[in-house]
Amino acid sequence: MRILLALDESTRAIDEAVKLAAERGAGLTALFVQDATWHDYLGSDWLSGSNARGGYIEWAAEHDMREAAGLPEMLRERTKGIDFELKVASGRVPEEILKELASGAYDLLVMAQPFRRGLEVLRDTAAGLVPRLPCSLYLVRAQDG
Amino acid sequence: MEERGFLGKLAAIVPGLAMMVLTLYLLKQVVEPWLAGVAVFGQKGYITKSIGLNYVLMSILVGMAYRNLLFRGRIPDWAAEGFRTTRLFIKTGVIMLGSLYTIQSLAKVGGLAIALIVAFVFGTIFFVMWMGKKLGMDRSMVGVMGAACGVCGVSAAIATSPGVKAKPAEVALAIATILGFGIMSMFITPPIGRALGLSDYQFGAWVGTGILNSGQVLATCLSFNPAIAPGTAVAYGEIWNVVRVISIPFVVFFITLWYWRGEAKEEHMSLWGILKSKFPIFVLGFFGMTALSSFDMLGKEGSETLHMLRDWMAWIFGIGMVGLGAYIDFGEIKKAGGAPLKIGVAAGTLKLVLSLVIILLFIGKEASF
Numbered sequence: 001m002r003i004l005l006a007l008d009e010s011t012r013a014i015d016e017a018v019k020l021a022a023e024r025g026a027g028l029t030a031l032f033v034q035d036a037t038w039h040d041y042l043g044s045d046w047l048s049g050s051n052a053r054g055g056y057i058e059w060a061a062e063h064d065m066r067e068a069a070g071l072p073e074m075l076r077e078r079t080k081g082i083d084f085e086l087k088v089a090s091g092r093v094p095e096e097i098l099k100e101l102a103s104g105a106y107d108l109l110v111m112a113q114p115f116r117r118g119l120e121v122l123r124d125t126a127a128g129l130v131p132r133l134p135c136s137l138y139l140v141r142a143q144d145g
Numbered sequence: 146m147e148e149r150g151f152l153g154k155l156a157a158i159v160p161g162l163a164m165m166v167l168t169l170y171l172l173k174q175v176v177e178p179w180l181a182g183v184a185v186f187g188q189k190g191y192i193t194k195s196i197g198l199n200y201v202l203m204s205i206l207v208g209m210a211y212r213n214l215l216f217r218g219r220i221p222d223w224a225a226e227g228f229r230t231t232r233l234f235i236k237t238g239v240i241m242l243g244s245l246y247t248i249q250s251l252a253k254v255g256g257l258a259i260a261l262i263v264a265f266v267f268g269t270i271f272f273v274m275w276m277g278k279k280l281g282m283d284r285s286m287v288g289v290m291g292a293a294c295g296v297c298g299v300s301a302a303i304a305t306s307p308g309v310k311a312k313p314a315e316v317a318l319a320i321a322t323i324l325g326f327g328i329m330s331m332f333i334t335p336p337i338g339r340a341l342g343l344s345d346y347q348f349g350a351w352v353g354t355g356i357l358n359s360g361q362v363l364a365t366c367l368s369f370n371p372a373i374a375p376g377t378a379v380a381y382g383e384i385w386n387v388v389r390v391i392s393i394p395f396v397v398f399f400i401t402l403w404y405w406r407g408e409a410k411e412e413h414m415s416l417w418g419i420l421k422s423k424f425p426i427f428v429l430g431f432f433g434m435t436a437l438s439s440f441d442m443l444g445k446e447g448s449e450t451l452h453m454l455r456d457w458m459a460w461i462f463g464i465g466m467v468g469l470g471a472y473i474d475f476g477e478i479k480k481a482g483g484a485p486l487k488i489g490v491a492a493g494t495l496k497l498v499l500s501l502v503i504i505l506l507f508i509g510k511e512a513s514f
Contacts, residue, residue, distance in 0.1 A: 045299040056303035122477040
């Protein structure tokens with residue numbers, strides 16, 4: 001059995017995924033998606049100069065990278081004794097999750113609800129994924145949810 | 146190879162752009178003339194004149210319907226590149242709008258516009274700072290909301306965010322708030338303006354001062370009066386808009402300064418550096434067109450060149466409005482909440498009401514140009 005954990009700001013989802021993997025002797029893959037949809041989200045902003053707009057998109061990407069940078073160490077610490085790997089992708093979060101699941105290697109997707117990763121804070125990520133999932137889904141209520 | 150890449154990019158634009166152009170063509174040339182002939186309450190043209198359902202408003206509504214109903218919340222890949230040209234169309238239109246003015250006419254109205262904008266921009270920023278403190282809101286978020294509510298919504302929010310280290314997720318929520326409030330303003334202000342008998346000058350000054358998002362100022366003015374000529378709502382509203390745009394770098398500097406003074410760390414920055422990176426260059430194109438117009442280089446008022454230019458502007462803005470509507474996602478706007486929503490609604494309402502009161506009390510019906 002292999003579990004895919006979609007990473008967001010929630011540490012509870014990480015704890016639940018690790019607990020499940022340990023209990024079931026399953027492998028765990030954590031997926032961090034750098035949100036690359038700001039360009040579209042700012043489509044209606046026609047006033048900004050290219051520098052201001054580009055500067056912001058770069059800032060958002062850097063923010064994601066900084067968040068991603070601390071992940072390997074933190075996750076390795078929590079997943080001792082588990083077959084674990086971390087993957088980083090860039091794009092639209094639900095699409096990247098589905099792409100990873102399409103490999104057929106996963107039996108379960110674990111993610112927080114509400115899911116807070118990039119612009120997904122404005123979208124109902126889980127609801128959009130449910131009809132398209134090729135595996136089971138385990139939603140973890142976010143701490144502040 | 147590179148040539149093929151360019152042609153490939155061009156080909157990717159065609160489907161979405163064709164959809165926007167065809168939509169506008171049908172609304173402007175078929176639907177609006179038909180509506181103008183429909184009699185309601187025994188009055189021909191009631192729908193277009195009294196309700197103000199003209200091709201501009203319909204373009205925005207159809208754009209919204211594309212995004213939220215037809216595309217179910219996401220512009221599909223085949224149309225995305227074409228819809229991305231929205232910014233290019235609106236910016237081009239704004240540059241061309243510069244031809245409606247002369248240096249003399251800008252000088253006459255510009256002073257009032259600058260006074261009102263400066264008062265409302267900084268008044269709103271201080272209000273947001275006060276309210277943010279009361280609600281215990283994060284300082285970086287107060288900075289973003291101050292810029293967004295004070296100046297011009299999305300543009301000011303993204304220009305300010307890196308300087309005050311705002312989290313992208315929070316910026317997204319701030320933008321959703323601003324857009325949501327702006328959409329509401331876009332639909333309620335023209336009927337209010339008509340009911341109060343505001344002139345084009347008063348209406349342009351009101352929404353130019355009171356609406357949070359500059360894109361929506363443009364749309365609202367065109368929906369109040371779709372005519373593009375000197376002395377129309379869009380001509381006045383755009384002066385206010387341009388003053389707001391020019392103020393962005395100064396506001397970013399002020400808010401960034403305020404943010405870092407409250408932090409323990411030092412952050413080196415300069416007004417010149419912010420001006421260089423945040424000043425929207427296209428505004429210079431607007432003033433360039435005004436200069437050409439001032440020296441009659443585009444022909445005298447009523448000339449064939451000006452007539453053609455304004456005709457083009459109507460089409461360019463119309464296409465931009467379809468795109469503007471297509472970037473309004475109700476699903477995303479619905480997610481706005483918490484302190485940003487409270488502050489956005491409070492600041493937006495106060496700004497809209499207070500600017501209307503000032504316009505009614507101190508601004509005459511006629512402008513001097």
